[in-house]
Amino acid sequence: MKPISVVVHGASGKMGMEVVKAVSREPGMRVVGAVDQNPAEDTLTIPGSLERVPFSSDIDQILSGTKPDVMVDFSVAAATKAAVPVAARQGLNLVIGTTGFSPADLDEMSRLAKQYKIGIVVAANFALGAVLMMHLSKIAAKYFDFAEIVELHHDQKVDFPSGTALATAKAMVKSKGKPFSMPAAEQGTVSSRGKQIDGITIHSVRLPGLVANQEVIFGMAGQTLRIKHDTINRECFMPGVILAVKEVLKRPGLTVGLEALLNLQEA
Numbered sequence: 441m442k443p444i445s446v447v448v449h450g451a452s453g454k455m456g457m458e459v460v461k462a463v464s465r466e467p468g469m470r471v472v473g474a475v476d477q478n479p480a481e482d483t484l485t486i487p488g489s490l491e492r493v494p495f496s497s498d499i500d501q502i503l504s505g506t507k508p509d510v511m512v513d514f515s516v517a518a519a520t521k522a523a524v525p526v527a528a529r530q531g532l533n534l535v536i537g538t539t540g541f542s543p544a545d546l547d548e549m550s551r552l553a554k555q556y557k558i559g560i561v562v563a564a565n566f567a568l569g570a571v572l573m574m575h576l577s578k579i580a581a582k583y584f585d586f587a588e589i590v591e592l593h594h595d596q597k598v599d600f601p602s603g604t605a606l607a608t609a610k611a612m613v614k615s616k617g618k619p620f621s622m623p624a625a626e627q628g629t630v631s632s633r634g635k636q637i638d639g640i641t642i643h644s645v646r647l648p649g650l651v652a653n654q655e656v657i658f659g660m661a662g663q664t665l666r667i668k669h670d671t672i673n674r675e676c677f678m679p680g681v682i683l684a685v686k687e688v689l690k691r692p693g694l695t696v697g698l699e700a701l702l703n704l705q706e707a
């Protein structure tokens with residue numbers, strides 16, 4: 441069978457380099473081109489081989505010259521928003537890991553996917569374990585009235601609480617259908633223990649040496665339940681990216697989040 445051909449947008453970035461490595465190692469897939477701003481050379485060497493593929497800041501040139509099946513994007517939101525219409529017009533499917541899109545941006549991607557009959561998968565978290573942690577937390581939320589989240593990240597992370605912690609807390613409250621309970625001593629006060637989302641306190645730890653970790657702790661009389669996800673390095677995102685590259689070819693329209701690709705039913 442013909443391999444799935446992939447262009448990587450943001451190929452010089454931390455995630456982009458990891459994607460080039462993962463896709464080129466994956467049987468049945470190959471990297472055919474790369475895009476980033478100001479590349480030092482006009483070809484990119486595929487890690488672990490002597491193969492060189494076209495590399496340019498000119499996305500139109502790379503896409504029309506290589507005619508890939510899929511473009512994987514890990515860049516910055518403004519660059520992604522400019523790249524999506526260019527790729528859509530050429531009939532390419534898109535896997536987007538860049539973060540920072542508004543609901544209006546997603547609506548526009550959905551419109552382009554319909555107009556050009558392509559698939560677009562956008563996921564703010566490609567780590568399968570993190571997606572499962574959120575899913576399991578939504579299930580547990582129905583059975584516990586008390587919960588807290590501890591998220592630990594490297595000291596370069598600019599936002600706190602993390603987007604994943606906020607999304608987990610909101611999803612847990614939605615699944616439960618009502619706010620969680622606060623410890624009696626804190627009710628009606630502004631807590632100094634962390635950010636509160638409908639009764640869930642989120643604690644944010646930032647230290648050098650950490651990558652990304654999150655634990656959701658549920659409590660009720662006589663027992664706790666802990667759901668914990670740890671990442672060691674950026675490789676953790678690659679199984680999700682590879683899955684999305686395969687799945688996007690079968691899914692016309694916009695798919696947001698990995699849940700649908702993993703057949704996780706709404707909890």
Ligand code: NAD
Nearest residue numbers: 450452453454455476477514515519537538539564565566
């Ligand atoms: P990075 O800064 O290392 O890489 C970004 C790359 O995009 C750089 O090489 C930069 O030159 C390139 N770029 C910027 N503007 C461009 C343009 N106009 N055209 C072409 N390329 C351009 O960042 P990173 O750590 O690799 O993260 C990239 C994105 O992925 C961020 O939005 C980050 O939040 C997101 N991210 C998502 C996940 C996930 O699971 N979805 C995981 C990690 C990071």
